[in-house]
Amino acid sequence: MANSGKAFDFKLFKRLLAFTNNYKAVFYFVAVSAIIMSGLAVLSPKLLQIGIDEAIFPRDSKKLVTIISLMLGVLVLEVIFQFGFIFYANWLGQNVVKDLRIKLFNLMMRFKMQYFDKSAVGRLTTRAVNDIETISSIFSQGLFMIISDLLKMVAIAGIMLYTSWKLALIVFAILPFILYATRLFQRAMKTAFEEVRNQVANLNSYVQERITGMKIVQIFTREEKDYKEFKEINEKHKKAWVKTVWYNSIFFPIAEMSSSIAIGLIVWYGGLNAAEGGVITLGIITAFIQYSQMFFRPLRQIADKFNTLQMGMVAANRVFAILDTKSHIVDTGEKNLENARGALEFNNVVFGYNEEETVIKGISFTVKPGEIIAIVGATGAGKSTIINLLSRFYEINSGSISVDGTPIKEYTLSSLRDNIAVVLQDVFLFADTIFNNITLNDASITEEDVIMAAKQIGVHKFIKTLPGGYQYNVKERGSMLSSGQRQLIAFLRAYVSKPSILVLDEATSSVDSYSEELIQTATEKITKGRTSIVIAHRLATIKKADKILVMDAGKIVEVGNHQELLQKENGYYRNLYEVQFMTEEAI
Structure with missing residues (x-):
């Protein structure tokens, strides 16, 4: 079982990644696509900088057409790789959960009756259907998206330092505040999502049992009492989800405000430098406005995708808990009973x-x-x-x-x-x-x-x-x-x-x-x-x-x-x- 105190359980994650072994070619394609997309992302602002400084101001129309053509080519490549990335990341996720669901169902089919005596049907259904479907989002929206965003940030940081280390330091100065907020956010969401999964299982179990036993509910006029119990369970379910909304509503405005402060500082410092005839040009300022937005946006997205990853990991933890259950009749017999006499x-x-x-x-x-x-x-x-x-x-x-x-x-x-x-x-x-x-x-x-x-x-x-x-x-x-x-x-x-x-x-x-x-x-x-x-x-x-x-x-x-x-x-x-x-x- 994963330790709920950890922000991320790498041991559990490694175990989950083992299910991609049958799809290595697709896995590597998605990973390579993430690297290529990060490289393409930094080209557009750089080309825009060159276009402003070397084509628009010098009034060089031929060079401007060339740069616009290059920007169009970069855009086409981004679309192609993004399509491949999104499709095959989702394809990989669905195939992993297909294999995982088959393994889980096959295991459950062989559990002792004693296991089912003690386990609620609704809870087991949640594990086999809802939780496993949540795991697919680790690959479609979590893991590779986070990798792509991190690579994009590294590439942007490198190009910013190369272009203007002073403006780059202004952007980096805001970074610790967002990182600290992101860390707190991740820990809070880990706990919140565990509570969400618990409440989803409780709700599924309660509804499944009452629908199955509806005749008993009505015979003994339990409708009003069960209705009140359902309202309480549903209220707990709502509160668990509202807690995740609360954390999101705090974090994302803070991240947005930090990005706006960074842009303001870039315009202030870069504008003064440009006005005084310094090395910073209008093209560089324009590019840095885009760079800072692209640099901080992945942080917000990483936090969002980390939510998805955390939900998937919590679900994986629950599914693997069943996969690790030792509740089988030991089938070590070697004799085949054929046409038994019946003694x-x-x-x-x-x-x-x-x-x-x-x-x-x-x-x-x-x-x-x-x-x-x-x-x-x-x-x-x-x-x-x-x-x-x-x-x-x-x-x-x-x-x-x-x-x-x-x-x-x-x-x-x-x-x-x-x-x-x-x-x-x-x-x-x-x-x-x-x-x-x-x-x-x-x-x-x-x-x-x-x-x-x-x-x-x-x-x-x-x-x-x-x-x-x-x-x-x-x-x-x-x-x-x-x-x-x-x-x-x-x-x-x-x-x-x-x-x-x-x-x-x-x-x-x-x-x-x-x-x-x-x-x-x-x-x-x-x-x-x-x-x-x-x-x-x-x-x-x-x-x-x-x-x-x-x-x-x-x-x-x-x-x-x-x-x-x-x-x-x-x-x-x-x-x-x-x-x-x-x-x-x-x-």
């Missing part, structure tokens, strides 16, 4: 989402190939955690989990997950067609394959009733479908992937009777002949399970089939059955 074993598995609390407390069980086990228990017993651990979304603290007799850590992560299909209670659908949500854009799965699978598990008729059938767009998060319909799509998604092991959360809360019947049929079809772990919410599924694991507070307290567990006097399952399932059975 599973949990051996004394212990796991906690954080160090303070253990969720799974030494559970052990086995599942034979093709066997269906149901897991039942109260909310928070650890049922869903078993699903997460089998797919290695989280790493266990101790114990082992094996598939076909081999610990899952020895398999490559991709081959392990290729053999496991998971249908979660909270079904997520992308804003895309039903077909693409089922295949997840896997080119090897054709529409004929999907239709055949849909017919097999009994959901084809339901899909054909939708406008456009399999090409029906479900919109963001599947909002155009009911919860039961979304779950049917998730069943079909799992089925077409032809998994060896199926993990299923078959929750039916807020599902209509027709959808529930379809889900029951789909459950029977999809689990047939396939190793299945089912977090069971229906009595029908539980009765058909080969084995039932009864969980309580992270432990397996009972194991057996439906009839065996009912025989246990005061058993946990029997009590659960009497409270939760007898009503369902009666219906």
